[in-house]
Amino acid sequence: MRLIICYLCAMKSEEIEKKKSSLSGFSKYSSIGFQMIATICVFGAIGWWLDQHFEVKGKLNTVFFMLFGVIGSITKFIIDVINEQKRGG
Numbered sequence: 523m524r525l526i527i528c529y530l531c532a533m534k535s536e537e538i539e540k541k542k543s544s545l546s547g548f549s550k551y552s553s554i555g556f557q558m559i560a561t562i563c564v565f566g567a568i569g570w571w572l573d574q575h576f577e578v579k580g581k582l583n584t585v586f587f588m589l590f591g592v593i594g595s596i597t598k599f600i601i602d603v604i605n606e607q608k609r610g611g
Contacts, residue, residue: 554599557598558595558596561591562588562591562592563591564591565587566584566588568583568587569583569586569587572587
């Protein structure tokens with residue numbers, strides 16, 4: 523009888539660990555999305571400020587810095603995914 527109870531307890535703890543790992547993966551990757559948005563906004567704000575400060579017509583700095591933010595955030599996302607795969611998660 524004890525053997526059956528211990529087996530059931532082990533199964534429940536494995537299920538709990540699977541749920542925890544899936545939730546931690548979800549929260550990690552959803553936070554990366556917010557990081558990407560924040561990075562693009564910060565770089566866009568820097569470009570906007572440079573356009574205003576140097577009175578550039580056509581918003582060239584804003585566009586350039588926003589593209590720089592997009593490329594940087596996508597690169598960071600790819601590096602994070604590769605590192606996660608190396609760790610086995």
